[in-house]
Amino acid sequence: MIELTAVQLAERVQQGGLSAAEVTEQYLARAEQYRGLNALLHVDAEGARARAAAIDAKRAAGTKLGRLAGVPVVIKDNLCVRGVPTTCASKILEGYRPPYHAHVIERVLAEDGVLIAKANMDEFAMGSSNENSAYGAVRNPWNQAHAPGGSSGGSAAAAAARLAPLTLGSDTGGSVRQPASFCGVTAIKPTYGRVSRYGLIAFASSLDQVGPITRTIGDSARLLSVVSGFDKRDATSAQRDVEDYEGALGKSIRGLRVGVVKLPAGNSKSVEDAFAASLKALSSAGAELVEVELPNLEYAVATYYVVATAEASSNLARFDGMRFGLRVRGNDLNETYGATRTQGFGPEVQRRIMLGTYALSSGYYEAYYIKAQKVRTLIAQDYARAFERCDVIATPTSPEPAFKLGEKSSDPLSMYLADIYTLPPSLAGLPALSTPAGFSPEGLPIGLQLTAPAFEEQRLISVASALEAATDFAQRVPAGF
Amino acid sequence: MSSPQITRDEVLRIARLARLAPSATQVEALQHDLSRVLEYVNTLSEVDTSAVQATPSIVHATALRVDELVPSLDREEALSQAPASRDGGFSVPKVLEVDP
Numbered sequence: 131m132i133e134l135t136a137v138q139l140a141e142r143v144q145q146g147g148l149s150a151a152e153v154t155e156q157y158l159a160r161a162e163q164y165r166g167l168n169a170l171l172h173v174d175a176e177g178a179r180a181r182a183a184a185i186d187a188k189r190a191a192g193t194k195l196g197r198l199a200g201v202p203v204v205i206k207d208n209l210c211v212r213g214v215p216t217t218c219a220s221k222i223l224e225g226y227r228p229p230y231h232a233h234v235i236e237r238v239l240a241e242d243g244v245l246i247a248k249a250n251m252d253e254f255a256m257g258s259s260n261e262n263s264a265y266g267a268v269r270n271p272w273n274q275a276h277a278p279g280g281s282s283g284g285s286a287a288a289a290a291a292r293l294a295p296l297t298l299g300s301d302t303g304g305s306v307r308q309p310a311s312f313c314g315v316t317a318i319k320p321t322y323g324r325v326s327r328y329g330l331i332a333f334a335s336s337l338d339q340v341g342p343i344t345r346t347i348g349d350s351a352r353l354l355s356v357v358s359g360f361d362k363r364d365a366t367s368a369q370r371d372v373e374d375y376e377g378a379l380g381k382s383i384r385g386l387r388v389g390v391v392k393l394p395a396g397n398s399k400s401v402e403d404a405f406a407a408s409l410k411a412l413s414s415a416g417a418e419l420v421e422v423e424l425p426n427l428e429y430a431v432a433t434y435y436v437v438a439t440a441e442a443s444s445n446l447a448r449f450d451g452m453r454f455g456l457r458v459r460g461n462d463l464n465e466t467y468g469a470t471r472t473q474g475f476g477p478e479v480q481r482r483i484m485l486g487t488y489a490l491s492s493g494y495y496e497a498y499y500i501k502a503q504k505v506r507t508l509i510a511q512d513y514a515r516a517f518e519r520c521d522v523i524a525t526p527t528s529p530e531p532a533f534k535l536g537e538k539s540s541d542p543l544s545m546y547l548a549d550i551y552t553l554p555p556s557l558a559g560l561p562a563l564s565t566p567a568g569f570s571p572e573g574l575p576i577g578l579q580l581t582a583p584a585f586e587e588q589r590l591i592s593v594a595s596a597l598e599a600a601t602d603f604a605q606r607v608p609a610g611f
Numbered sequence: 612m613s614s615p616q617i618t619r620d621e622v623l624r625i626a627r628l629a630r631l632a633p634s635a636t637q638v639e640a641l642q643h644d645l646s647r648v649l650e651y652v653n654t655l656s657e658v659d660t661s662a663v664q665a666t667p668s669i670v671h672a673t674a675l676r677v678d679e680l681v682p683s684l685d686r687e688e689a690l691s692q693a694p695a696s697r698d699g700g701f702s703v704p705k706v707l708e709v710d711p
Contacts (some may be wrong), residue, residue, distance in 0.1 A: 559669030
Protein backbone atom coordinates (compact mmCIF):
# COMPACT_ATOMS: atom_id res chain seq x y z
CA MET A 131 0.00 0.00 0.00
CA ILE A 132 2.81 2.46 0.73
CA GLU A 133 3.94 2.33 -2.92
CA LEU A 134 0.64 3.93 -3.92
CA THR A 135 0.57 7.63 -4.70
CA ALA A 136 -2.07 9.82 -3.08
CA VAL A 137 -3.96 9.92 -6.37
CA GLN A 138 -3.99 6.09 -6.56
CA LEU A 139 -4.92 5.71 -2.89
CA ALA A 140 -7.85 8.13 -3.17
CA GLU A 141 -9.15 6.20 -6.17
CA ARG A 142 -8.94 2.85 -4.32
CA VAL A 143 -10.73 4.27 -1.29
CA GLN A 144 -13.39 5.90 -3.49
CA GLN A 145 -13.99 2.56 -5.23
CA GLY A 146 -13.89 0.51 -2.03
CA GLY A 147 -10.75 -1.55 -2.82
CA LEU A 148 -9.20 -0.17 0.36
CA SER A 149 -10.87 1.28 3.43
CA ALA A 150 -9.77 4.58 4.92
CA ALA A 151 -9.37 2.72 8.22
CA GLU A 152 -6.83 0.23 6.75
CA VAL A 153 -4.84 3.04 5.16
CA THR A 154 -4.83 5.05 8.38
CA GLU A 155 -3.66 2.07 10.48
CA GLN A 156 -0.81 1.38 8.06
CA TYR A 157 0.46 4.98 8.25
CA LEU A 158 -0.03 5.28 12.02
CA ALA A 159 2.15 2.17 12.35
CA ARG A 160 4.82 3.79 10.18
CA ALA A 161 4.71 6.98 12.25
CA GLU A 162 5.46 4.83 15.30
CA GLN A 163 8.12 2.72 13.53
CA TYR A 164 10.11 5.74 12.34
CA ARG A 165 9.88 7.95 15.41
CA GLY A 166 13.67 8.14 15.41
CA LEU A 167 13.57 10.57 12.46
CA ASN A 168 11.87 13.11 14.74
CA ALA A 169 9.86 14.29 11.72
CA LEU A 170 6.55 14.37 13.61
CA LEU A 171 5.81 16.40 16.73
CA HIS A 172 2.33 15.10 17.44
CA VAL A 173 0.58 12.05 16.01
CA ASP A 174 -3.19 12.41 16.26
CA ALA A 175 -4.01 8.68 16.23
CA GLU A 176 -7.42 9.10 17.83
CA GLY A 177 -8.49 11.92 15.54
CA ALA A 178 -7.23 10.08 12.44
CA ARG A 179 -9.07 6.86 13.34
CA ALA A 180 -12.33 8.69 14.00
CA ARG A 181 -11.98 10.55 10.72
CA ALA A 182 -11.21 7.37 8.73
CA ALA A 183 -14.24 5.62 10.26
CA ALA A 184 -16.43 8.57 9.28
CA ILE A 185 -15.13 8.45 5.70
CA ASP A 186 -15.77 4.70 5.45
CA ALA A 187 -19.28 5.21 6.84
CA LYS A 188 -19.90 7.97 4.32
CA ARG A 189 -18.93 5.65 1.47
CA ALA A 190 -21.05 2.81 2.89
CA ALA A 191 -24.01 5.21 2.90
CA GLY A 192 -23.46 5.75 -0.83
CA THR A 193 -21.98 9.25 -0.71
CA LYS A 194 -19.29 10.03 -3.31
CA LEU A 195 -15.96 10.66 -1.59
CA GLY A 196 -13.67 13.66 -2.22
CA ARG A 197 -10.40 14.01 -4.12
CA LEU A 198 -8.28 13.04 -1.09
CA ALA A 199 -10.53 10.13 0.00
CA GLY A 200 -8.84 8.44 2.95
CA VAL A 201 -5.38 9.80 2.11
CA PRO A 202 -3.16 10.46 5.16
CA VAL A 203 -1.82 14.02 5.32
CA VAL A 204 0.99 15.36 7.52
CA ILE A 205 0.67 19.05 8.42
CA LYS A 206 3.48 21.46 9.30
CA ASP A 207 3.09 22.57 12.89
CA ASN A 208 2.51 26.24 12.03
CA LEU A 209 -0.89 25.44 10.49
CA CYS A 210 -3.79 25.60 12.94
CA VAL A 211 -5.83 22.43 13.38
CA ARG A 212 -8.77 22.85 15.79
CA GLY A 213 -8.14 21.13 19.10
CA VAL A 214 -4.80 19.61 18.01
CA PRO A 215 -1.48 20.85 19.50
CA THR A 216 0.03 23.52 17.20
CA THR A 217 3.37 24.78 18.51
CA CYS A 218 5.43 26.16 15.59
CA ALA A 219 8.11 23.98 17.25
CA SER A 220 8.39 26.68 19.91
CA LYS A 221 8.26 26.51 23.72
CA ILE A 222 6.19 29.69 23.68
CA LEU A 223 3.27 27.75 22.14
CA GLU A 224 3.73 24.51 24.06
CA GLY A 225 0.30 23.03 24.76
CA TYR A 226 -1.52 25.49 22.49
CA ARG A 227 -4.60 23.98 20.85
CA PRO A 228 -6.09 26.36 18.28
CA PRO A 229 -9.83 26.99 18.50
CA TYR A 230 -10.15 27.01 14.69
CA HIS A 231 -8.88 25.35 11.49
CA ALA A 232 -6.60 27.02 8.95
CA HIS A 233 -8.24 27.51 5.53
CA VAL A 234 -6.06 24.79 3.98
CA ILE A 235 -7.12 22.34 6.70
CA GLU A 236 -10.80 23.01 5.96
CA ARG A 237 -10.07 22.32 2.29
CA VAL A 238 -8.21 19.04 2.97
CA LEU A 239 -11.01 17.83 5.26
CA ALA A 240 -13.70 18.83 2.74
CA GLU A 241 -12.01 16.48 0.24
CA ASP A 242 -11.97 13.61 2.78
CA GLY A 243 -8.24 13.73 3.59
CA VAL A 244 -7.14 12.25 6.95
CA LEU A 245 -4.85 14.40 9.13
CA ILE A 246 -2.49 12.03 10.88
CA ALA A 247 0.25 14.18 12.39
CA LYS A 248 1.82 17.60 12.86
CA ALA A 249 5.32 17.91 11.41
CA ASN A 250 8.46 19.21 13.07
CA MET A 251 9.96 22.44 11.69
CA ASP A 252 12.40 25.22 12.45
CA GLU A 253 10.87 27.33 15.23
CA PHE A 254 8.37 29.77 13.67
CA ALA A 255 9.65 28.62 10.25
CA MET A 256 12.96 30.42 10.79
CA GLY A 257 15.78 28.26 9.53
CA SER A 258 17.14 26.16 6.70
CA SER A 259 18.12 23.00 8.58
CA ASN A 260 15.36 22.19 11.10
CA GLU A 261 17.95 22.51 13.85
CA ASN A 262 16.08 25.51 15.26
CA SER A 263 13.19 23.35 16.47
CA ALA A 264 12.72 23.53 20.26
CA TYR A 265 11.94 19.79 20.04
CA GLY A 266 15.15 18.64 18.39
CA ALA A 267 16.36 18.41 14.80
CA VAL A 268 14.77 16.17 12.18
CA ARG A 269 17.03 13.60 10.52
CA ASN A 270 17.34 13.29 6.76
CA PRO A 271 16.01 9.85 5.72
CA TRP A 272 18.75 9.54 3.06
CA ASN A 273 21.49 9.90 5.64
CA GLN A 274 20.53 10.45 9.24
CA ALA A 275 23.70 12.40 10.05
CA HIS A 276 22.50 15.08 7.62
CA ALA A 277 19.93 17.87 7.91
CA PRO A 278 16.56 17.50 6.14
CA GLY A 279 16.61 21.19 5.24
CA GLY A 280 14.14 23.72 6.54
CA SER A 281 12.06 25.14 7.65
CA SER A 282 9.52 22.47 6.55
CA GLY A 283 12.08 19.72 7.26
CA GLY A 284 9.63 17.49 9.12
CA SER A 285 7.15 17.58 6.24
CA ALA A 286 9.84 16.85 3.61
CA ALA A 287 11.41 14.04 5.66
CA ALA A 288 7.92 12.57 6.22
CA ALA A 289 7.23 12.63 2.47
CA ALA A 290 10.59 11.00 1.65
CA ALA A 291 10.28 8.34 4.37
CA ARG A 292 6.71 7.59 3.23
CA LEU A 293 5.16 8.58 6.55
CA ALA A 294 2.30 10.03 4.47
CA PRO A 295 1.66 10.38 0.74
CA LEU A 296 0.80 14.05 1.20
CA THR A 297 2.37 16.72 3.38
CA LEU A 298 1.81 20.45 3.70
CA GLY A 299 4.54 22.93 4.48
CA SER A 300 4.90 26.69 4.32
CA ASP A 301 7.42 28.69 2.35
CA THR A 302 8.61 32.20 3.18
CA GLY A 303 12.05 32.15 1.52
CA GLY A 304 12.38 28.55 0.35
CA SER A 305 10.94 26.57 3.23
CA VAL A 306 9.15 23.95 1.12
CA ARG A 307 11.60 23.94 -1.83
CA GLN A 308 14.94 23.61 -0.05
CA PRO A 309 13.91 20.71 2.25
CA ALA A 310 12.27 19.00 -0.76
CA SER A 311 15.62 19.31 -2.55
CA PHE A 312 17.50 17.90 0.47
CA CYS A 313 15.06 14.99 0.85
CA GLY A 314 14.61 14.09 -2.84
CA VAL A 315 10.92 15.00 -3.12
CA THR A 316 8.77 17.59 -4.95
CA ALA A 317 7.42 20.85 -3.53
CA ILE A 318 5.52 23.83 -4.90
CA LYS A 319 5.62 27.37 -3.51
CA PRO A 320 2.50 28.90 -5.09
CA THR A 321 2.12 32.46 -6.38
CA TYR A 322 1.70 34.88 -3.46
CA GLY A 323 -2.05 35.04 -2.85
CA ARG A 324 -2.92 31.73 -4.55
CA VAL A 325 -3.42 29.91 -1.23
CA SER A 326 -5.09 31.55 1.77
CA ARG A 327 -2.83 32.23 4.75
CA TYR A 328 -5.79 32.15 7.18
CA GLY A 329 -4.70 29.97 10.11
CA LEU A 330 -1.05 29.85 9.03
CA ILE A 331 0.83 31.30 12.00
CA ALA A 332 2.53 34.34 10.46
CA PHE A 333 6.28 34.72 10.01
CA ALA A 334 6.64 37.32 7.20
CA SER A 335 3.19 38.15 5.85
CA SER A 336 4.28 39.58 2.48
CA LEU A 337 6.12 36.33 1.67
CA ASP A 338 4.41 33.40 3.44
CA GLN A 339 2.59 30.80 1.29
CA VAL A 340 1.40 27.27 2.08
CA GLY A 341 2.56 24.59 -0.35
CA PRO A 342 2.54 20.82 -0.92
CA ILE A 343 5.55 18.52 -0.45
CA THR A 344 5.04 15.04 -1.92
CA ARG A 345 6.90 12.19 -3.64
CA THR A 346 5.42 12.81 -7.10
CA ILE A 347 4.43 15.86 -9.11
CA GLY A 348 1.00 14.33 -9.65
CA ASP A 349 0.35 14.29 -5.91
CA SER A 350 1.60 17.88 -5.52
CA ALA A 351 -0.72 18.97 -8.33
CA ARG A 352 -3.66 17.22 -6.63
CA LEU A 353 -2.97 18.78 -3.22
CA LEU A 354 -2.34 22.24 -4.70
CA SER A 355 -5.71 22.05 -6.51
CA VAL A 356 -7.39 21.25 -3.21
CA VAL A 357 -5.84 24.03 -1.11
CA SER A 358 -5.82 26.84 -3.70
CA GLY A 359 -8.54 29.41 -4.18
CA PHE A 360 -10.03 32.61 -2.85
CA ASP A 361 -10.74 33.02 0.85
CA LYS A 362 -12.19 36.28 2.10
CA ARG A 363 -10.51 35.82 5.50
CA ASP A 364 -7.09 36.57 3.93
CA ALA A 365 -7.03 40.08 2.45
CA THR A 366 -4.16 39.08 0.14
CA SER A 367 -5.97 36.01 -1.22
CA ALA A 368 -6.33 36.24 -5.02
CA GLN A 369 -9.85 36.57 -6.43
CA ARG A 370 -9.46 34.35 -9.46
CA ASP A 371 -10.36 30.83 -10.46
CA VAL A 372 -7.99 27.98 -9.71
CA GLU A 373 -6.11 26.79 -12.79
CA ASP A 374 -6.30 23.10 -13.80
CA TYR A 375 -3.08 21.83 -12.24
CA GLU A 376 -3.68 18.14 -12.87
CA GLY A 377 -4.48 18.93 -16.49
CA ALA A 378 -0.92 20.27 -16.85
CA LEU A 379 0.59 16.85 -16.03
CA GLY A 380 2.14 15.04 -18.97
CA LYS A 381 1.68 18.02 -21.27
CA SER A 382 4.43 18.33 -23.90
CA ILE A 383 7.06 20.98 -23.22
CA ARG A 384 8.15 21.10 -26.86
CA GLY A 385 9.03 24.69 -27.74
CA LEU A 386 8.80 25.89 -24.13
CA ARG A 387 11.55 28.46 -23.48
CA VAL A 388 13.56 27.66 -20.36
CA GLY A 389 15.56 30.63 -19.08
CA VAL A 390 19.00 29.80 -17.72
CA VAL A 391 20.91 32.21 -15.50
CA LYS A 392 24.70 32.16 -15.28
CA LEU A 393 25.18 30.55 -11.87
CA PRO A 394 26.99 32.50 -9.17
CA ALA A 395 30.12 30.87 -7.71
CA GLY A 396 29.93 28.62 -4.67
CA ASN A 397 27.90 25.63 -5.86
CA SER A 398 29.07 22.14 -5.04
CA LYS A 399 30.24 20.17 -8.07
CA SER A 400 27.47 17.60 -7.69
CA VAL A 401 24.87 20.39 -7.85
CA GLU A 402 26.45 21.87 -10.99
CA ASP A 403 26.57 18.42 -12.61
CA ALA A 404 22.94 17.65 -11.77
CA PHE A 405 21.90 21.08 -13.03
CA ALA A 406 23.68 20.53 -16.36
CA ALA A 407 22.08 17.08 -16.69
CA SER A 408 18.62 18.57 -16.01
CA LEU A 409 19.10 21.18 -18.73
CA LYS A 410 20.11 18.42 -21.12
CA ALA A 411 17.01 16.41 -20.22
CA LEU A 412 14.81 19.48 -20.78
CA SER A 413 16.46 20.04 -24.12
CA SER A 414 15.87 16.40 -25.10
CA ALA A 415 12.19 16.81 -24.18
CA GLY A 416 11.98 19.61 -26.74
CA ALA A 417 12.42 22.68 -24.56
CA GLU A 418 14.48 25.56 -25.88
CA LEU A 419 17.21 26.89 -23.55
CA VAL A 420 17.72 30.66 -23.53
CA GLU A 421 20.17 32.70 -21.50
CA VAL A 422 18.60 35.27 -19.19
CA GLU A 423 19.95 37.65 -16.58
CA LEU A 424 18.81 38.45 -13.06
CA PRO A 425 21.31 41.24 -12.29
CA ASN A 426 20.14 41.80 -8.71
CA LEU A 427 20.22 38.13 -7.70
CA GLU A 428 23.30 38.73 -5.56
CA TYR A 429 21.34 41.18 -3.37
CA ALA A 430 18.45 38.79 -2.64
CA VAL A 431 19.87 37.41 0.61
CA ALA A 432 20.50 40.86 2.11
CA THR A 433 17.08 42.10 0.93
CA TYR A 434 15.25 39.09 2.29
CA TYR A 435 16.89 39.11 5.71
CA VAL A 436 15.80 42.74 6.21
CA VAL A 437 12.24 42.41 4.85
CA ALA A 438 11.47 39.05 6.48
CA THR A 439 12.92 39.91 9.90
CA ALA A 440 11.19 43.31 9.96
CA GLU A 441 7.84 41.63 9.29
CA ALA A 442 8.63 38.87 11.79
CA SER A 443 9.48 41.33 14.56
CA SER A 444 6.05 42.87 14.11
CA ASN A 445 4.14 39.58 13.70
CA LEU A 446 5.75 37.93 16.71
CA ALA A 447 4.81 40.83 18.99
CA ARG A 448 1.56 38.93 19.59
CA PHE A 449 3.42 36.33 21.65
CA ASP A 450 3.32 38.35 24.84
CA GLY A 451 2.01 35.80 27.33
CA MET A 452 -1.43 37.39 27.59
CA ARG A 453 -3.93 35.59 25.34
CA PHE A 454 -2.32 32.21 24.57
CA GLY A 455 0.81 30.21 25.17
CA LEU A 456 3.50 30.60 27.80
CA ARG A 457 3.45 33.27 30.52
CA VAL A 458 6.44 33.79 32.81
CA ARG A 459 5.54 36.20 35.61
CA GLY A 460 7.82 39.17 36.30
CA ASN A 461 7.46 42.02 38.80
CA ASP A 462 5.52 44.18 36.37
CA LEU A 463 4.02 44.01 32.89
CA ASN A 464 7.24 44.77 31.02
CA GLU A 465 9.19 42.23 33.03
CA THR A 466 6.50 39.65 32.29
CA TYR A 467 6.78 40.36 28.57
CA GLY A 468 10.59 40.14 28.67
CA ALA A 469 10.73 36.96 30.73
CA THR A 470 8.02 35.24 28.67
CA ARG A 471 9.58 36.06 25.33
CA THR A 472 13.18 35.40 26.36
CA GLN A 473 12.32 32.00 27.83
CA GLY A 474 9.75 31.12 25.19
CA PHE A 475 11.65 31.93 21.98
CA GLY A 476 14.80 30.10 20.88
CA PRO A 477 18.06 31.85 19.88
CA GLU A 478 17.40 32.14 16.11
CA VAL A 479 13.91 33.58 16.64
CA GLN A 480 15.30 36.13 19.11
CA ARG A 481 18.11 36.98 16.69
CA ARG A 482 15.62 37.65 13.88
CA ILE A 483 13.28 39.67 16.10
CA MET A 484 16.28 41.79 17.11
CA LEU A 485 17.43 42.26 13.51
CA GLY A 486 13.93 43.20 12.36
CA THR A 487 13.37 45.57 15.27
CA TYR A 488 16.69 47.22 14.46
CA ALA A 489 15.75 47.61 10.77
CA LEU A 490 12.44 49.22 11.74
CA SER A 491 13.79 51.43 14.50
CA SER A 492 14.03 55.18 14.35
CA GLY A 493 17.18 56.23 12.50
CA TYR A 494 17.59 52.95 10.60
CA TYR A 495 14.18 52.53 8.98
CA GLU A 496 15.09 54.34 5.72
CA ALA A 497 18.58 52.87 5.45
CA TYR A 498 17.48 49.26 5.98
CA TYR A 499 13.75 48.60 5.64
CA ILE A 500 12.89 51.07 2.87
CA LYS A 501 16.16 50.36 1.08
CA ALA A 502 15.43 46.62 1.07
CA GLN A 503 11.91 47.23 -0.24
CA LYS A 504 13.38 49.21 -3.12
CA VAL A 505 15.84 46.46 -4.01
CA ARG A 506 12.88 44.08 -3.81
CA THR A 507 11.27 46.15 -6.57
CA LEU A 508 14.41 45.75 -8.70
CA ILE A 509 14.41 41.97 -8.19
CA ALA A 510 10.75 41.80 -9.29
CA GLN A 511 11.62 43.94 -12.34
CA ASP A 512 14.51 41.58 -13.21
CA TYR A 513 12.01 38.73 -13.45
CA ALA A 514 9.53 40.76 -15.51
CA ARG A 515 12.33 41.47 -18.01
CA ALA A 516 13.58 37.87 -18.03
CA PHE A 517 10.07 36.51 -18.66
CA GLU A 518 9.85 38.57 -21.86
CA ARG A 519 12.39 36.08 -23.25
CA CYS A 520 11.42 32.80 -21.55
CA ASP A 521 8.49 30.88 -20.06
CA VAL A 522 10.16 29.43 -16.96
CA ILE A 523 13.54 29.96 -15.30
CA ALA A 524 15.69 27.05 -14.12
CA THR A 525 18.27 27.20 -11.31
CA PRO A 526 19.45 24.74 -8.68
CA THR A 527 17.20 24.79 -5.58
CA SER A 528 20.18 24.88 -3.22
CA PRO A 529 23.91 25.40 -3.89
CA GLU A 530 24.67 22.10 -2.14
CA PRO A 531 23.10 18.78 -1.15
CA ALA A 532 22.04 18.28 2.49
CA PHE A 533 24.81 19.39 4.84
CA LYS A 534 25.60 17.57 8.09
CA LEU A 535 23.62 18.33 11.23
CA GLY A 536 25.68 20.82 13.24
CA GLU A 537 27.79 21.88 10.26
CA LYS A 538 26.33 25.39 9.92
CA SER A 539 24.40 25.85 13.14
CA SER A 540 27.05 28.04 14.79
CA ASP A 541 27.15 30.53 11.92
CA PRO A 542 23.78 32.13 11.10
CA LEU A 543 25.14 34.10 8.12
CA SER A 544 26.51 31.03 6.32
CA MET A 545 23.10 29.39 6.77
CA TYR A 546 21.37 32.47 5.28
CA LEU A 547 23.72 32.58 2.27
CA ALA A 548 22.69 29.06 1.23
CA ASP A 549 19.17 30.42 0.50
CA ILE A 550 20.46 32.31 -2.57
CA TYR A 551 18.28 30.51 -5.15
CA THR A 552 15.01 30.20 -3.27
CA LEU A 553 14.76 33.79 -1.97
CA PRO A 554 14.39 35.74 -5.27
CA PRO A 555 11.09 34.13 -6.43
CA SER A 556 9.66 34.68 -2.92
CA LEU A 557 10.59 38.36 -2.96
CA ALA A 558 8.93 38.72 -6.38
CA GLY A 559 5.81 36.79 -5.26
CA LEU A 560 6.28 34.22 -8.04
CA PRO A 561 5.44 30.50 -8.08
CA ALA A 562 8.43 28.17 -7.86
CA LEU A 563 8.87 24.43 -7.59
CA SER A 564 11.64 22.03 -6.61
CA THR A 565 11.81 18.70 -8.42
CA PRO A 566 14.32 15.83 -7.92
CA ALA A 567 17.27 16.32 -10.29
CA GLY A 568 19.82 13.71 -9.24
CA PHE A 569 22.05 12.49 -6.45
CA SER A 570 25.51 13.39 -5.19
CA PRO A 571 28.22 10.69 -5.25
CA GLU A 572 27.44 10.25 -1.51
CA GLY A 573 23.85 9.37 -2.37
CA LEU A 574 22.25 12.63 -1.23
CA PRO A 575 19.41 14.07 -3.34
CA ILE A 576 19.72 17.27 -5.39
CA GLY A 577 16.83 19.47 -6.56
CA LEU A 578 16.13 21.65 -9.58
CA GLN A 579 14.15 24.85 -9.03
CA LEU A 580 11.80 26.19 -11.68
CA THR A 581 10.20 29.63 -11.45
CA ALA A 582 7.30 30.96 -13.55
CA PRO A 583 5.37 34.23 -13.89
CA ALA A 584 2.53 34.82 -11.41
CA PHE A 585 -0.29 32.22 -11.60
CA GLU A 586 1.58 30.07 -14.15
CA GLU A 587 1.95 27.08 -11.79
CA GLN A 588 0.75 24.92 -14.69
CA ARG A 589 4.00 25.52 -16.59
CA LEU A 590 6.02 24.41 -13.58
CA ILE A 591 3.93 21.27 -13.28
CA SER A 592 4.31 20.40 -16.98
CA VAL A 593 8.09 20.79 -16.82
CA ALA A 594 8.43 18.80 -13.59
CA SER A 595 6.21 16.11 -15.00
CA ALA A 596 8.36 15.87 -18.17
CA LEU A 597 11.51 15.54 -16.02
CA GLU A 598 9.86 12.98 -13.75
CA ALA A 599 8.97 10.89 -16.81
CA ALA A 600 12.54 11.12 -18.16
CA THR A 601 14.31 9.99 -14.95
CA ASP A 602 13.79 7.60 -12.04
CA PHE A 603 14.80 10.07 -9.28
CA ALA A 604 11.28 10.44 -7.89
CA GLN A 605 10.86 6.65 -7.67
CA ARG A 606 13.91 6.09 -5.49
CA VAL A 607 13.26 5.52 -1.81
CA PRO A 608 15.82 5.98 0.98
CA ALA A 609 17.16 2.64 2.28
CA GLY A 610 15.21 1.29 5.24
CA PHE A 611 12.00 3.21 4.51
CA MET B 612 38.63 42.04 13.61
CA SER B 613 36.81 45.12 12.35
CA SER B 614 34.90 47.22 14.85
CA PRO B 615 31.38 45.94 15.49
CA GLN B 616 28.54 47.56 13.53
CA ILE B 617 26.30 47.63 16.55
CA THR B 618 27.24 48.63 20.08
CA ARG B 619 26.31 46.93 23.32
CA ASP B 620 24.06 49.87 24.21
CA GLU B 621 22.27 49.55 20.89
CA VAL B 622 21.69 45.85 21.52
CA LEU B 623 20.14 46.72 24.88
CA ARG B 624 17.99 49.47 23.34
CA ILE B 625 16.71 47.14 20.59
CA ALA B 626 16.07 44.36 23.13
CA ARG B 627 13.94 46.77 25.18
CA LEU B 628 11.95 47.75 22.07
CA ALA B 629 11.48 44.05 21.22
CA ARG B 630 10.46 43.20 24.79
CA LEU B 631 13.32 40.73 25.16
CA ALA B 632 15.51 40.44 28.24
CA PRO B 633 18.79 38.86 27.10
CA SER B 634 21.40 37.82 29.66
CA ALA B 635 24.89 39.36 29.55
CA THR B 636 26.16 36.36 27.56
CA GLN B 637 23.24 36.62 25.14
CA VAL B 638 23.87 40.34 24.66
CA GLU B 639 27.47 39.61 23.68
CA ALA B 640 26.41 36.88 21.23
CA LEU B 641 23.72 39.12 19.73
CA GLN B 642 26.21 41.96 19.31
CA HIS B 643 28.52 39.65 17.39
CA ASP B 644 25.85 37.95 15.24
CA LEU B 645 23.90 41.11 14.42
CA SER B 646 27.10 42.98 13.51
CA ARG B 647 28.07 40.26 11.07
CA VAL B 648 24.66 40.13 9.42
CA LEU B 649 24.38 43.94 9.25
CA GLU B 650 27.81 44.19 7.69
CA TYR B 651 26.61 41.81 4.99
CA VAL B 652 23.25 43.63 4.62
CA ASN B 653 25.17 46.86 4.03
CA THR B 654 26.04 45.56 0.54
CA LEU B 655 22.58 46.89 -0.37
CA SER B 656 24.09 50.39 -0.29
CA GLU B 657 25.91 49.52 -3.55
CA VAL B 658 22.57 49.45 -5.37
CA ASP B 659 21.34 52.71 -6.86
CA THR B 660 17.69 52.99 -5.82
CA SER B 661 17.32 56.77 -6.23
CA ALA B 662 14.56 56.33 -8.84
CA VAL B 663 12.96 53.17 -7.47
CA GLN B 664 9.64 52.78 -5.64
CA ALA B 665 9.51 50.57 -2.55
CA THR B 666 7.56 47.29 -2.73
CA PRO B 667 6.00 46.55 0.66
CA SER B 668 3.99 43.60 -0.68
CA ILE B 669 3.23 41.89 -3.97
CA VAL B 670 -0.49 41.42 -4.10
CA HIS B 671 -2.18 40.22 -7.26
CA ALA B 672 -5.84 40.39 -8.14
CA THR B 673 -7.53 41.08 -4.87
CA ALA B 674 -10.03 43.54 -3.41
CA LEU B 675 -11.19 44.63 0.01
CA ARG B 676 -14.06 42.60 1.42
CA VAL B 677 -17.38 44.00 2.53
CA ASP B 678 -17.31 44.91 6.20
CA GLU B 679 -20.14 42.76 7.51
CA LEU B 680 -21.04 41.23 10.83
CA VAL B 681 -20.42 37.45 10.83
CA PRO B 682 -20.27 34.87 13.61
CA SER B 683 -16.79 34.43 15.11
CA LEU B 684 -15.21 32.49 17.97
CA ASP B 685 -17.34 32.38 21.07
CA ARG B 686 -15.95 33.86 24.26
CA GLU B 687 -15.28 30.51 25.93
CA GLU B 688 -13.23 29.27 22.97
CA ALA B 689 -11.29 32.51 22.68
CA LEU B 690 -10.37 32.36 26.36
CA SER B 691 -9.65 28.62 26.39
CA GLN B 692 -5.95 29.04 25.50
CA ALA B 693 -5.18 32.00 27.77
CA PRO B 694 -2.62 31.59 30.59
CA ALA B 695 -5.20 33.24 32.89
CA SER B 696 -8.76 34.47 32.48
CA ARG B 697 -11.37 35.95 34.80
CA ASP B 698 -14.97 37.13 34.49
CA GLY B 699 -15.10 36.42 30.76
CA GLY B 700 -11.90 38.32 29.94
CA PHE B 701 -8.14 37.81 29.70
CA SER B 702 -6.51 38.28 33.07
CA VAL B 703 -3.30 40.31 32.74
CA PRO B 704 -0.75 41.88 35.11
CA LYS B 705 -1.59 45.33 36.39
CA VAL B 706 -0.74 47.99 33.80
CA LEU B 707 -1.47 51.25 35.64
CA GLU B 708 -0.14 52.10 39.08
CA VAL B 709 -2.91 53.68 41.13
CA ASP B 710 -2.20 55.72 44.28
CA PRO B 711 -3.88 54.26 47.35
